[in-house]
Amino acid sequence: MNKDLPGHIRKAFRSVERYLPVVDVIVELVDARMPNGSRLKDFVGKLGKLSVIALSKADLADKEQTKHWIEKYKEKGCSCIALDCRDRNSVKNLSKLIRSVTLQANNAKSSPTRKVRRVMIIGIPNVGKSTLINSLAGRAAARAANMPGVTRSVQWIKISGELELLDLPGILDFGLLRRGDILKLINTIPGKDDDTYTKAKNLCRILYLTNNEHILPDYGVCEQNFDKYISDYARKMNFLVKGGNPDLQRATNDIVKRFQSGGFGRVTIENPEKDFSEVFAEYEKQEADDSEGLENV
Ligand SMILES: Nc1nc2c(ncn2[C@@H]2O[C@H](COP(=O)(O)OP(=O)(O)OP(=O)(O)O)[C@@H](O)[C@H]2O)c(=O)[nH]1
Ligand SMILES: [Mg+2]
Missing domain, CATH: 3.40.50.300 (P-loop containing nucleotide triphosphate hydrolases)
Structure with missing residues (x-):
């Protein structure tokens, strides 16, 4: 212990x-x-x-x-x-x-x-x-x-x-805590409110890697551009701030809550046919590339 x-x-x-x-x-x-x-x-x-x-x-x-x-x-x-x-x-x-x-x-x-x-x-x-x-x-x-x-x-x-x-x-x-990002998505570890954008993006990424884009239906196709998916989602849901820009905070909150309560249908994150260590290694790699990309902007 x-x-x-x-x-x-x-x-x-x-x-x-x-x-x-x-x-x-x-x-x-x-x-x-x-x-x-x-x-x-x-x-x-x-x-x-x-x-x-x-x-x-x-x-x-x-x-x-x-x-x-x-x-x-x-x-x-x-x-x-x-x-x-x-x-x-x-x-x-x-x-x-x-x-x-x-x-x-x-x-x-x-x-x-x-x-x-x-x-x-x-x-x-x-x-x-x-x-x-x-x-x-x-x-x-x-x-x-x-x-x-x-x-x-x-x-x-x-x-x-x-x-x-x-x-x-x-x-x-x-x-288990090494995969804390994913455990936050199923509410095992408390996530801070200001963390919702990252949480929603992590959710899109892991679902993309495990279940492909069909999991998040009707709100735009979740191709690998998760930032675009989130802003499309906000527009589709009419979550807008002054000036007509997408309300990303509200959208990401909604995406995560909706997933957690089954609002995107019945979803299994860990596919029994796939080695989750490999999926998670790819997840971590993509996330690191993404953060690096942001730093270089
Ligand atoms: N949809 C669904 N919700 C469930 C199920 N089991 C528990 N929940 C919900 O999950 C939440 C956590 O349930 P708890 O029974 O408090 O979980 P716990 O394991 O005792 O949690 P800790 O005491 O914090 O470790 C509650 O909102 C439950 O209603 C289930 O089989 N299906
Ligand atoms: Mg309990």
Whole structure:
């Protein structure tokens, strides 16, 4: 654990260690829009517990790509499920999966099944841990809101006579933080307001690299000239300032918010068929070229 991480994240790491001995299953909650890029794979892997991967926000991700991600994880021997954490029916399938993996594991070891299953939900900030718990509990047992760092303390929440869940603050590591630009787009890391132009441009760039120009429809074709796309968008939306010039602040705010709430349709950033490290290396290269170009203007 690194001392430079925020206090509540360090606390979450310590809580994982503390409660691990009494936990039966770990639910590794990842964002369906970038599953590997939001996974704490090394950390969860080292815990040596039975675990399930749950893809949250599947309602915002491309259906076909989510199917591929599930197949991919299953091929690797992981139990995996896609969820809309806000939907009680969707999360019921997770309870069933938890029950079946614990039964299987106990049968394999010929050990008696404990009546209460204790489950720890681990995931990056704002991925939907508390929302998932609330949907399973059928009540607002944990505070949930659309900003990272909402859960600050650890609490057990009893779902039924058979299931107890541990809500933890979000966890991040430095491997994931290297792609902080992209995590800001899915609201894992708070972005400052004055940063929206960069954020919108980063969004256009990553979508261009992963999904091509068709992702941002109806507002001009998003060719590689993202500045032009943004000003075309502002004009199309009639976001204008005095003198008829495009209101870029309003346009970029709108682009990012619209993407985050699914207003551009169901979009998966991390394509299961492409190596995201390569995509991200290209993203960083283009961004550096772009900044250099600006400096030379
Ligand atoms: N569309 C959609 N929104 C979701 C889903 N799950 C959670 N959300 C929303 O995502 C936001 C964050 O949810 P939380 O449950 O607070 O996330 P968390 O992981 O507990 O966040 P921290 O406690 O800050 O780490 C809320 O606005 C939720 O309504 C989902 O499956 N689909
Ligand atoms: Mg929370």
